[in-house]
Amino acid sequence: AQTVTQSQPEMSVQEAETVTLSCTYDTSESNYYLFWYKQPPSRQMILVIRQEAYKQQNATENRFSVNFQKAAKSFSLKISDSQLGDTAMYFCAFTPSNFGNEKLTFGTGTRLTIIP
Amino acid sequence: EAGVTQFPSHSVIEKGQTVTLRCDPISGHDNLYWYRRVMGKEIKFLLHFVKESKQDESGMPNNRFLAERTGGTYSTLKVQPAELEDSGVYFCASSQESSSYNSPLHFGNGTRLTVT
Numbered sequence: 001a002q003t004v005t006q007s008q009p010e011m012s013v014q015e016a017e018t019v020t021l022s023c024t025y026d027t028s029e030s031n032y033y034l035f036w037y038k039q040p041p042s043r044q045m046i047l048v049i050r051q052e053a054y055k056q057q058n059a060t061e062n063r064f065s066v067n068f069q070k071a072a073k074s075f076s077l078k079i080s081d082s083q084l085g086d087t088a089m090y091f092c093a094f095t096p097s098n099f100g101n102e103k104l105t106f107g108t109g110t111r112l113t114i115i116p
Numbered sequence: 117e118a119g120v121t122q123f124p125s126h127s128v129i130e131k132g133q134t135v136t137l138r139c140d141p142i143s144g145h146d147n148l149y150w151y152r153r154v155m156g157k158e159i160k161f162l163l164h165f166v167k168e169s170k171q172d173e174s175g176m177p178n179n180r181f182l183a184e185r186t187g188g189t190y191s192t193l194k195v196q197p198a199e200l201e202d203s204g205v206y207f208c209a210s211s212q213e214s215s216s217y218n219s220p221l222h223f224g225n226g227t228r229l230t231v232t
Contacts, residue, residue: 004158035220044119045207045223091159102214103149103172104221106159 002027004094006107013082014115020067021077021110023092029053031097034068034075035104040088048090051075052097079112087114118142120224122208128230134196137227141190141210147171148191149211149221150183154204162206165191166214177202198231205229 003026013019025034032053039045051059051068058066063083067076079086089111093104121140129135141148150162162181163173167188176183180199185191195202205226213219 037223039223042225044225047220050220093159097215103161103164103175104151104159105161106151108156108158 002029002094002096002105004092004105004107006090006092006110008110009108010111010113012113012115015082015084017082018078018080019082019112021079021090021092021112023075023077023107025073025075025092025094025105027073027094027096029096033095033097033102034066035093035095036064036066036075036077037091037093037106038086038088039091040085045091049077082114084114084116086112088112120208120210120222122206122224122227124227125225126228126230128232129198130232131200132197134194135198135229137193137195137206137208137229139191139193139208139210139224141208142222145210145212145222146188147211147214147219148185149209150191150193151207151209152204153207153226154201159207162193171214195229198229200231203229203231 005024034051036048038048049061063080089109092107095102123138148165153159161175164171165185182194207226209221209223211219
């Protein structure tokens with residue numbers, strides 16, 4: 001069974017600073033996908049960034065980037081130049097690449113607050 | 117396009133009562149998923165529909181939970197009779213394809229269920 005661990009229940013950072021959210025996972029699968037989802041207060045959860053395990057290059061989406069360490073089974077999210085709109089719950093998620101039946105395994109989430 | 121909508125947004129019921137949650141996916145999305153987050157814990161997969169068929173219901177907690185998707189459009193999740201441990205936020209998500217990497221999930225706002 002796969003597990004996803006987010007060891008930081010809450011974090012806060014000043015606006016414009018950089019923050020890194022940690023995520024580790026455990027799996028015996030050889031190929032899989034990793035995701036970071038964001039849920040702003042009272043709003044829908046949306047995809048922030050995704051990474052395919054066999055791609056060594058770290059994914060980047062504007063101010064969001066990941067540090068994917070496959071051997072260490074680590075998938076941290078870095079938010080650069082943080083903005084007030086980044087305040088949200090952040091969930092790390094994993095799924096084996098099993099086409100046709102992909103269900104996500106989530107971590108417990110990190111509540112991130114950006115301080116003005 | 118309209119997003120995934122869930123109704124009601126909140127529901128408070130007494131132990132032993134019945135509650136039905138509804139999810140309207142994005143039009144044209146064949147894949148519909150139900151997830152649940154118990155307070156402070158991880159978001160857990162409940163089940164996956166492809167059109168009107170249950171592709172995977174391995175996450176359903178017990179037979180007090182019944183999910184349907186008649187006609188392959190909206191879905192309902194009924195809890196009967198509700199127990200205290202059923203409290204949590206129930207998320208619905210939809211996607212065009214079953215591959216979560218190529219076709220990311222679109223989540224609804226969730227239904228917060230409180231059983232007293």
